[in-house]
Amino acid sequence: xxxxxxxxxxxxxxxxxxxxxxxxxxxxxxxxxxxxxxxxxxxxxxxxxxxxxxxxxxxxxxxxxxxxxxxxxxxxxxxxxxxxxxxxxxxxxxxxxxxxxxxxxxxxxxxxxxxxxxxxxxxxxxxxxxxxxxxxxxxxxxxxxxxxxxxxxxxxxxxxxxxxxxxxxxxxxxxxxxxxxxxxxxxxxxxxxxxxxxxxxxxxxxxxxxxxxxxxxxxxxxxxxxxxxxxxxxxxxxxxxxxxxxxxxxxxxxxxxxxxxxxxxxxxxxxxxxxxxxxxxxxxxxxxxxxxxxxxxxxxxxxxxxxxxxxxxxxxxxxxxxxxxxxxxxxxxxxxxxxxxxxxxxxxxxxxxxxxxxxxxxxxxxxxxxxxxxxxxxxxxxxxxxxxxxxxxxxxxxxxxxxxxxxxxxxxxx
Amino acid sequence: xxxxxxxxxxxxxxxxxxxxxxxxxxxxxxxxxxxxxxxxxxxxxxxxxxxxxxxxxxxxxxxxxxxxxxxxxxxxxxxxxxxxxxxxxxxxxxxxxxxxxxxxxxxxxxxxxxxxxxxxxxxxxxxxxxxxxxxxxxxxxxxxxxxxxxxxxxxxxxxxxxxxxxxxxxxxxxxxxxxxxxxxxxxxxxxxxxxxxxxxxxxxxxxxxxxxxxx
Numbered sequence: 183x184x185x186x187x188x189x190x191x192x193x194x195x196x197x198x199x200x201x202x203x204x205x206x207x208x209x210x211x212x213x214x215x216x217x218x219x220x221x222x223x224x225x226x227x228x229x230x231x232x233x234x235x236x237x238x239x240x241x242x243x244x245x246x247x248x249x250x251x252x253x254x255x256x257x258x259x260x261x262x263x264x265x266x267x268x269x270x271x272x273x274x275x276x277x278x279x280x281x282x283x284x285x286x287x288x289x290x291x292x293x294x295x296x297x298x299x300x301x302x303x304x305x306x307x308x309x310x311x312x313x314x315x316x317x318x319x320x321x322x323x324x325x326x327x328x329x330x331x332x333x334x335x336x337x338x339x340x341x342x343x344x345x346x347x348x349x350x351x352x353x354x355x356x357x358x359x360x361x362x363x364x365x366x367x368x369x370x371x372x373x374x375x376x377x378x379x380x381x382x383x384x385x386x387x388x389x390x391x392x393x394x395x396x397x398x399x400x401x402x403x404x405x406x407x408x409x410x411x412x413x414x415x416x417x418x419x420x421x422x423x424x425x426x427x428x429x430x431x432x433x434x435x436x437x438x439x440x441x442x443x444x445x446x447x448x449x450x451x452x453x454x455x456x457x458x459x460x461x462x463x464x465x466x467x468x469x470x471x472x473x474x475x476x477x478x479x480x481x482x483x484x485x486x487x488x489x490x491x492x493x494x495x496x497x498x499x500x501x502x503x504x505x506x507x508x509x510x511x512x513x514x515x516x517x518x519x520x521x522x523x524x525x526x527x528x529x530x531x532x533x534x535x536x537x538x539x540x541x542x543x544x545x546x547x548x549x550x551x552x553x554x555x556x557x558x559x560x561x562x563x564x565x566x567x568x569x570x571x572x573x574x575x576x577x578x579x580x581x582x583x584x585x586x587x588x589x590x591x592x593x594x595x596x
Numbered sequence: 597x598x599x600x601x602x603x604x605x606x607x608x609x610x611x612x613x614x615x616x617x618x619x620x621x622x623x624x625x626x627x628x629x630x631x632x633x634x635x636x637x638x639x640x641x642x643x644x645x646x647x648x649x650x651x652x653x654x655x656x657x658x659x660x661x662x663x664x665x666x667x668x669x670x671x672x673x674x675x676x677x678x679x680x681x682x683x684x685x686x687x688x689x690x691x692x693x694x695x696x697x698x699x700x701x702x703x704x705x706x707x708x709x710x711x712x713x714x715x716x717x718x719x720x721x722x723x724x725x726x727x728x729x730x731x732x733x734x735x736x737x738x739x740x741x742x743x744x745x746x747x748x749x750x751x752x753x754x755x756x757x758x759x760x761x762x763x764x765x766x767x768x769x770x771x772x773x774x775x776x777x778x779x780x781x782x783x784x785x786x787x788x789x790x791x792x793x794x795x796x797x798x799x800x801x802x803x804x805x806x807x808x809x810x811x
Contacts, residue, residue: 325745328742335762339762
């Protein structure tokens with residue numbers, strides 16, 4: 183199945199569910215990511231990974247890692263919706279558009295198409311966020327992320343760089359692409375918008391960005407230096423290495439200092455920043471594997487940790503934080519160990535910054551585990567189902583920790 | 597007949613300045629029309645009649661879709677509205693408010709666009725010609741409008757400006773994919789105009805209803 187058909191499926195289902203579902207049946211919005219993940223299983227397989235550094239070309243298929251990311255993200259989004267105390271049926275529109283954009287982004291070799299679909303996804307999310315919480319914070323998301331997609335669009339006429347691998351042109355392209363990636367992944371100095379929306383909006387509102395868009399953009403960012411970027415490669419890599427490490431340390435510190443409500447978002451941002459820094463560092467193999475393990479860990483645990491703290495799922499939440507802390511043999515430990523190994527191959531400064539960020543994330547996780555809330559009995563069969571689902575996710579998290587490489591190979595083929 | 601680079605640049609700069617400064621409920625459509633007109637000579641020089649047609653089509657579609665969006669936003673009864681004109685940042689009447697910032701950004705954009713024009717080649721254009729200037733200027737002005745946005749309308753104008761500038765840059769590539777690429781990039785502007793029109797329509801319906809209730 184062509185990725186365009188899969189994207190059309192995401193989009194159509196998202197629009198239909200947001201138009202026809204009402205409050206009592208709002209949880210059926212979960213059909214959108216579920217169907218998207220199911221369709222992605224039947225995607226036409228591409229033997230080479232798509233890198234958005236080419237001209238305008240047709241979209242033919244998905245590579246194994248891209249397919250794995252999309253399926254895992256879709257299933258994670260389903261569980262996020264099912265574990266929320268309440269769901270707004272109009273969420274379907276955002277989920278559908280972002281899912282479609284993620285599918286095309288991972289399959290496209292054209293920066294123009296990538297920029298256009300990412301702009302559509304960002305516009306949809308920002309309009310929803312402004313509608314939910316009008317103000318500086320939600321508009322800032324439009325400013326920063328919108329500028330990021332504009333930067334990717336601006337790079338598109340300058341690509342491909344065949345015949346122009348030296349001089350200013352590859353450097354300008356690399357700077358534009360790095361700006362786009364940093365803005366979309368909310369890496370500082372372009373990451374304040376994400377911290378703001380995490381603080382202001384309900385967790386489910388940011389879930390489409392966090393679960394569907396970030397993993398895809400991270401994977402694309404990892405592939406860019408492997409393409410024909412010429413003299414721009416070191417610029418792209420070094421810029422993202424520096425801002426990624428700085429962002430990871432900053433995010434880790436704020437995960438410790440911030441409120442409990444924003445802690446998971448901050449830890450997620452710090453982990454993604456570490457991944458960005460490591461995969462854009464020296465070309466060593468552990469970085470990508472580590473980033474994929476971190477991704478699959480977050481996709482597994484996010485449904486539990488994105489639920490507002492309300493006395494339900496107290497113990498699954500504590501275990502989830504423990505799995506995220508980085509204590510062996512948690513999956514986060516293996517992921518961060520591989521990232522650290524990759525960064526240590528570069529220079530000692532990177533290693534020190536990464537260790538500080540990881541220590542801060544560990545402290546934040548311990549603080550989150552230590553919060554005392556009186557557990558409430560799950561109300562009715564729905565509550566019990568949510569409890570069982572949360573424990574199943576915890577079990578999957580433990581399984582990833584026990585066999586990280588096998589799980590990463592199973593999900594991403596890497 | 598040779599191409600006069602200063603004339604092309606002047607047309608692009610005037611259009612970009614209008615687009616970055618324009619405010620109000622019809623701002624997106626006005627910005628797109630001016631920008632398409634200002635960049636049309638550049639498009640004609642490199643894309644010929646099809647290039648101009650792409651920009652003109654985008655401008656016409658933007659005006660039409662802004663109107664259709666406004667109309668449907670007013671007519672469709674089951675949706676409540678978000679006013680795209682409500683400012684979220686500085687109040688509009690400050691001395692160094694958003695327009696001053698935009699004017700400053702437009703001035704700085706000249707330097708950026710000059711550097712890009714003389715150092716970054718696109719497609720078959722050589723670095724000495726400097727023909728990328730109006731496009732780079734329009735793009736930087738669009739980015740400034742995005743970064744300094746106070747309202748959803750500002751965001752829509754910025755996105756539309758970036759779309760039109762990107763489309764014209766695609767025409768300069770002169771490859772097989774130049775025209776389809778330009779057409780794809782141009783799609784952004786009518787969509788932004790539709791969205792802004794739709795939101796304006798919904799919010800004007802809400803205001804009208806409130807006035808009627810109070811009466």
